[in-house]
Amino acid sequence: MRRMTARPANAHQARLLKLLRDGGPNSRAQLGDQIDLSRSKLAVEVDRLLETGLVVADGLAASRGGRRSHNVRLNPGLRFLGVDIGATSVDVAVTNAELEILGHLNQPMDVREGPVAVFEQVLSMAAKLRVSGLAEGFDGAGIGVPGPVRFPEGVPVAPPIMPGWDGFPVREALSQELGCPVMVDNDVNLMAMGEQHAGVARSVGDFLCVKIGTGIGCGIVAGGDVHRGVTGSAGDIGHIQAVPDGRPCACGNRGCLEAHFSGAALARDAVEAAQQGLTVELASRLEANGTLTAVDVAAAAAAGDATALDLIREGGNRVGQVIAGLVSFFNPGLVVIGGGVTGLGHNLLAAIRTQVYRQSLPLATGNLPIVLGELGPTAGVIGAARLISDHLFSPA
Amino acid sequence: MRRMTARPANAHQARLLKLLRDGGPNSRAQLGDQIDLSRSKLAVEVDRLLETGLVVADGLAASRGGRRSHNVRLNPGLRFLGVDIGATSVDVAVTNAELEILGHLNQPMDVREGPVAVFEQVLSMAAKLRVSGLAEGFDGAGIGVPGPVRFPEGVPVAPPIMPGWDGFPVREALSQELGCPVMVDNDVNLMAMGEQHAGVARSVGDFLCVKIGTGIGCGIVAGGDVHRGVTGSAGDIGHIQAVPDGRPCACGNRGCLEAHFSGAALARDAVEAAQQGLTVELASRLEANGTLTAVDVAAAAAAGDATALDLIREGGNRVGQVIAGLVSFFNPGLVVIGGGVTGLGHNLLAAIRTQVYRQSLPLATGNLPIVLGELGPTAGVIGAARLISDHLFSPA
DNA sequence: CAACTTTCTCCACTCACAGGACAAAGGAGA
DNA sequence: TCTCCTTTGTCCTGTGAGTGGAGAAAGTTG
Known part of the structure; x- marks a missing residue:
């Protein structure tokens, strides 16, 4: 399957993508109730999203007392990779565009072995998830590391427990290996985003x-x-x-x-x-x-x-x-x-x-x-997927 | 003088007002360099602001190598009142729309005497500033109190050092007395805003x-x-x-x-x-x-x-x-x-x-x-003026 | 006085968007 | 089965926002 490269063209489209991500498949009419746009304008933007392939038709919904609505949903083939690197273990998960976990692996690991060794392991875990039929490639990846990160560049800075990572271009390196956009953040921030997206927060x-x-x-x-x-x-x-x-x-x-x-x-x-x-x-x-x-x-x-x-x-x-x-x-x-x-x-x-x-x-x-927390070990990987989806579902 | 009642009609006008507030009088051309709008559209919005009276013409600027520009500035008759209530004293100041202090009074006072007594004092200080020719009335007032505030309503909540103020409708009461919009905040927040606007921050x-x-x-x-x-x-x-x-x-x-x-x-x-x-x-x-x-x-x-x-x-x-x-x-x-x-x-x-x-x-x-801090005792009143001007210079 | 700059205004064109008319599709009662 | 009502989706037109260019107005420099 060819990976998606499209991004929302404007704030409306970004808003719609996030509504579909957080609320699941939905009709134009119901989307209209959640967004401040006229029916006609909304229809135009939905059509444009359908053209990009980010969104696909999803059949007819049950009637609510009148004509049945045509549902749309995020492309079910979209795949995000969530990586949560801890001090002593690493979690890797694949999600769909709605950030539901389709597969999840956890392995012990010592972050002090440095970025090269760790990435090798992460990539092999990602490959394992890929060949298991869950994904043929990834549309984006989020990754959390246990230390401070210069966020815009996606580079760890002066991390006390992982000295070998200082200044290593995590974002760039992983993006090259995976061939998709990557965002990097502190693992704790990702846990917070995970609980915010799907947990107690x-x-x-x-x-x-x-x-x-x-x-x-x-x-x-x-x-x-x-x-x-x-x-x-x-x-x-x-x-x-x-x-x-x-x-x-x-x-x-x-x-x-x-x-x-x-x-x-x-x-x-x-x-x-x-x-x-x-x-x-x-x-x-x-x-x-x-x-x-x-x-x-x-x-x-x-x-x-x-x-x-x-x-x-x-x-x-x-x-x-x-x-x-x-x-x-x-x-x-x-x-x-x-x-x-x-x-x-x-x-x-x-x-x-x-x-x-x-x-x-x-x-x-x-x-x-x-x-x-409600999500336990999945909070980090969900947060990672959320991070990259927030990025990709924003106007370019 | 009749007080101004107009508010910016859109985000562009709000932006322009804040540019004029923070940067002083300026020409359309230079404003255009600081805002993402075409010259023509900008001219339209400036004209509308001139109509409302919030902005006035301010003569010709020196040439920058070509035709001299027509400057505009915030109406020099606008007056904001900044009030900073401390535990043991109160500061009251009058500013213009550019938040320059035109007059400043400070008096000892015990906040525990309660809102009624304190307001009497504040109002008499404001009146003193008014009759001194600095203002004939106020277009808005900001006020800081030494305790937590439910910000949207402008009401102190459970303030430890001023128990008599709990739940007192500061915003509403002062707004009635002064006949102008009022915003209330914690005194420390106002100090921060003051230093942010005109001080070290x-x-x-x-x-x-x-x-x-x-x-x-x-x-x-x-x-x-x-x-x-x-x-x-x-x-x-x-x-x-x-x-x-x-x-x-x-x-x-x-x-x-x-x-x-x-x-x-x-x-x-x-x-x-x-x-x-x-x-x-x-x-x-x-x-x-x-x-x-x-x-x-x-x-x-x-x-x-x-x-x-x-x-x-x-x-x-x-x-x-x-x-x-x-x-x-x-x-x-x-x-x-x-x-x-x-x-x-x-x-x-x-x-x-x-x-x-x-x-x-x-x-x-x-x-x-x-x-x-750079502003000393004026930080609070400048912050107070900034608070109300931020409010009034936002779309209604 | 000519050539160049900067500022400002005017105008035509495009695009975003709302809102209404209308068609399509369904439900419920007579 | 027919009629009336509801909901959904599409089409069309009008309005206003905004861009970009032409050109006039007003300066400066040599």
Whole structure:
């Protein structure tokens, strides 16, 4: 199949494409109710979209008491690739133009191996999805990396946990390999966009999305748009001081949030506790696997292990304290907690909520839901697909 | 003089009005260079603006090598009122449509006396400016209050330091009294808008404006627009925890930033130090005036008093620590420090800078100026005038 | 005084868009 | 089955937005 190259010619067409993406197949009449255009003008624009091939006819809809309408929908052959590169694993998914996931792969990987090795793996995963019949090529790809990105160019800048990527032209390189347009963003921002598109943050204009994985980051959505900051490092809350004169952090300071709570810190603390003989539960798991992760801590807590519970609570308190400050500052309408450690579930959430509701002003917390993300590991790839579709569904 | 009631009829006219406001009198030709419109269309819109009276002819400009151009400018008779209500004083100013201050009054006042008493004072100050020949009436007014505001309605909500104002219809009441459109906002947001319009933040799209007066607040500008949060309480950083288990705060928590550093906290600490005999300088001032303010501390520090210097440094460290967190989170392109305590000047700034540059990530601080506000006490009233002019210079 | 520049106005043409008339297609009751 | 009503989609015309060029008006420079 030949790939689509067309782009919307004007703002109306862009609007229509996004309505069809977010609302599925629809008739001209119903589209007219959602857009400020006359029936005649709308028909013209729809016809033009049909000519480009971005949109196709989709049969007759059921009658609503009169003549049946001719539905249109986004070309069902369109394929987006969503890539979410984490610190220790990579997710690759294929979606259709409505951003529904058609296939999804996840593989462990070390981002420190550098862009060349990682891209090799990403491309082979993409190829696997392609030969499985889900796609014959891609119309666009979005990719998230665990560090700051100079957004317009799609280039990582000074990423602490992936030094080899500094300045690597991710967008350009991937675009050449895949032969389609590519957009690059921070993985946390993509998670926020994912939850905004299809998760708990639907229809919320101002929210924070805190991702607790190997590290900690925060996606900021203000007025419906992601706030990236002047150098693309906005949301980098892992190195906010959480404990005065606290633990030394890899960044050179002391007491950083990340040094006290994150997937990595939690695992380290769990091993320590097990070795000190504080917890049989964790000790036996340590003996069995040779190492511990957040998953072990979650399981131990679920089994009633007091030490594991304490670790989670203490961590939640730290994160909650920082989030409380951010809530006072930003006054969001929603806080989403996501990332690898969401397996810690309700215990973590409870600790965070306690801190935020206690420390922030009532006006800011009065009607502030603090919830777990809904999409889990798919948030990132959905956000990636959303990123590229937002780009392609805008006038050229 | 009859007041203007016209508003721009479309986005082009709005754009032109703002160009004339920010750039002063100008010719059609030069306006055409700054706006994406053909000469002919532009001429039509300018003519329509001339008809409304918002814009007037302003004679011939000097030749630029050819025919001399007919300048136009905003009607020089337009008058905006800018009101900045602080915790302990009120500023009222009159500006022209180009937001130049024509007259400015400042009076002490206690905001806790409630809206009725305060408005009486504001109106009498406005009347004083009016009879002095600066204005015969106002075309619009902007007003800042020291607390959260439900922006669309112009109503303060749950303001901690001015409980009597909760729910008072400031916008409606003042609009009735003055007989002109009124917009209401948080005083810190207006300070940010002031510095953005005419101060250090010109041409910066993302910045923070920290106002340290009786309390502490932070104006947030993202993508050129003020971020107010979902309940209008964004930027309320005075109650972020700065010291774990620190001093008790009026809000009920402990260790809030405001409890450790602000105009009020600094004065209290200075009195304490004087009474403990730690500083001759401050003690003699205390004896002379019966009380101490931030101004006394600044003077003592300037005179070389070590205790005063310590107070300033310690306070700057506290604020700096909080700002460091906000910088990591928001990644601004500029941080402006303003408010009553800017008299503390370079000592304060040095302490803040030290903390931010040490604690935030290099990528976020690499090219981040941290400077004092340029406009001093006029920032608020200029911001207020800017607020109402932005409103009136938008299509109705 | 001639040649060149810049500014401003006028006019013709194109395109975007609204809104109404009308045809096509269906439903529901008599 | 027929009639009336509803909904959908198309066609056509009128209006206003906007461009671009021609040319007049007003300067400067040599």
